[in-house]
Amino acid sequence: MNQRNILSNARLEWIGTGKIDRDDRFFALEWPVERAIDPLVESVKKAGLLDPLWVIGKGRGQYRLVDGFRRLAAARVAHLAKVPAMVLESTVDTLELYKARLARPGKILSAVEASRVIERLGEQLDMSDKQLAEVFLPVLGLGSSIKILAETRRLDRLEDPVARFCAGSGVGLREASLWAQFPGEGQQAILQLVLALKPGRNLLRSYLQLLSEISLRESLPVQDILADRRIRDIVLDPQKSCSGGREIVHGILRRRRNPLMEKIEEDFHSVRKALELPEQVSLEPPPFFEGHRIKVAFEIGSRRELEKKALGLVQASRKPQASRLFSALGAPPEKKRTEK
Amino acid sequence: MIKSFDTLYIHPELKDHKRAAKLVRTIPHRRLEELGRLEKLVARQREDPAGAVRSGKLNAALSPYRGRMVEGCPATRGMRCCRYRVINLISGCPMDCSYCILQGYINRPTIFIYPELEKIFAEIDAELAGDWEYPPRYGTGELSDSLALDHMTGFSRDLVEFFRSHPQNWFEFKTKSTGVDNLCGLASPPPNILVSWSVNPQVVIDTEESGAPPLEQRLSAAARVQDAGYSLGFHFDPIFHFSGWEEAYYSVVADIYRHAKPGNVAWISLGCLRFSPWMAPYFAERFAGHPLLAGEFFPVPPDGKYRYPQPVRIDIYRKMYEWIRSFDKQVYVYLCMESATVYRWALDREVGGDWLDVEKGFPAPPAVNTG
Helix, strand or coil: CCHHHHHHCCEEEEEEHHHECCCCCCCCCCCCCCCCCHHHHHHHHHHCCCCCEEEEEEECCEEEEEECHHHHHHHHHCCCCEEEEEEECCCCCHHHHHHHHHCCCCCCCCHHHHHHHHHHHHHHHCCCHHHHHHHHHHHCCCCCCHHHHHHHHHHHHCCHHHHHHHHHHCCCHHHHHHHHCCCHHHHHHHHHHHHHHCCCHHHHHHHHHHHHHHHHHHCCCHHHHCCCHHHHHHHHCHHHHHHHHHHHHHHHHHHHHCHHHHHHHHHHHHHHHHCCCCCCCEEECCHHHCCCCCEEECCCCCHHHHHHHHHHHHHHHHCHHHHHCCHHHCCCCCCCCCCC | CCCCEEEEEECHHHCCCHHHHHHHHHCCEEEEEEHHHHHHHHHHHHHCHHHHHHHHCCCEEECCCCCCCEEECCCCCCCECCCCEEECCEECCCCEECCCCHHHHCCCCCEEECCCHHHHHHHHHHHHCCCCCCCCCEECCCCCCCCCCHHHHCHHHHHHHHHHCCCCCCEEEEECCCCCHHHHCCCCCCCCEEEEEECCCHHHHHHHEECCCCHHHHHHHHHHHHHCCCEEEEEEEEECCCCCHHHHHHHHHHHHHHHCCHHHEEEEEEEECEECHHHHHHHHHHCCCCHHHHCCCEEECCCCEEECCHHHHHHHHHHHHHHHHHHCCCCEEEECCECHHHHHHHHCCCCCCCCHHHHCCCCCCCCCCCC
16 A cells, blocks of 8 residues: 555644544654754744644544654644644555555665664564565565564664664664663663764764674773773874775774784785885785785886886895794794704 | 483485484484475575574584595695595584684585485595595594584594505594594504594683583594504694783694694694685674684685784794794604795795695604504
């Protein structure tokens, strides 16, 4: 049933705002409802409600609101006594109503909002997990698997300020679910980091994964990891957090996540530095330090330049530190060459 | 040790098969159903692959021979392999080790048991009639634990008897279990039968090898089969890197040689934990919160499997090799799924040119005592 069918038998009426049950949020999609309401209040004050609400009669002159939670909130702030509403037939199927509402322009739910809808439907419609996953998840644009349903449910562990942030910023299901796995204090500490650095979706996911893995391996709460002085300095300084701070924090977390690789990289770089290679000659280990070939690369513009760089490389190869170059890849110490 | 299955499925083709009928009697189960009923488990597996791994261990299915049950170990190109030949008598395992590749590798919703050993033995006879540069070694420990279900199937006795007539070929039971009663009950086992244990420090067993016996029990079982006349092997695979790994693994090496006499241990393999990228979701879903699985793994060439960095693996292998050598000067030590570079730098051994460079290091089975 599409929106036109749902509205085909509806009648337009002017209804007192007090007659619409403000506590009945069964059909609410947006959360929190007051989010970004101010511009709407201004518009309602100037022009009234242009788009009628959708309601269903509850008996005794009372109505259940189906669509228009933000509009009704704005109308109440603007002190409108009556609002236009399409009064729907009470026999319309709940799922069809949800479908029709989600199909309306501009109705894109955040993961947190979707999780709240699912939780409510599960409780009030007494549906099995399989039904919820197969019937409602696709309507919410989330696929249809039980696994996604479980991930969606994890979001009820989000602390209120974090949930509000995720809803307002459209944080994705995967990221919100990763965030929800931390205890409350850790969630709040991450919120401070995210508010300061404003990472994009991929970077946020990477922060959350790194923090989760560091916390697991070091048996440390995430707030203690984020108490690292270098991270605090960036979070507390708006200028630093804007100018590359989010990448610096990412680097700090990555290195802490992979201390063995960090040490390997440091060893290789210290040997490379000690070799004092000719200018613009690069020396690169194999990817992930796997294998036994080190890449030397340079460009030349003349024969003289070639000679200079080649001589520089010969000198570098004769330095005692050169014997440590392959140690970074795992080679045993070089045996001393015996002179013939 | 698993005591009973929930449902035992049987394929209609096996209803007159003698060994299958015997297995129905010897494998304890609550329900017996036709294999076609497995469909419902297949549907559940499609819906929730990770959840189906655990539930799949509660059931077993007797299935007919479907051709080619013997194959080479599915080695990665570019890595050196020991060329163990795998006999797939059973696929699936009742133990639930976090790192087990079978949880994503076997696309079956339950443990499959293939009772038609006579057809499998014919396949081995046929392939052994061909030319082999080195007599191949066989084993059943690739798609299952070789002995975890032996108290129900009794397959070990058939295998020992079959390989008694192939004295030039090793047969290896690879296990973590303590189910050695059938083997120990056999009089005068042939010298080409080896029983090997996968070992790890108890701290790893406690967290990562759910349902598997403790180290001490595995080593006691090893001592029993040694006394019964079998050769021994040990597999440090997978090795985990963690704070304190050196003390932990050294102590396992020392424990092995407290139970095993050096001359009786034919080989020991070493392999650090590695896993394909597609296993990561299984880890995340089934074993979230396991610190050892949150180690430093990188998708390294040539196969893109996640491994510890090469210098870390080399350090581990080098040290473990030294510890093993300090107890046993003869035992053949090899690496599982490692590159020629790692062999060279860790064990000071060249295996670059040829796969056979690893295989030819294995000792030949002891001569049959005819006196």
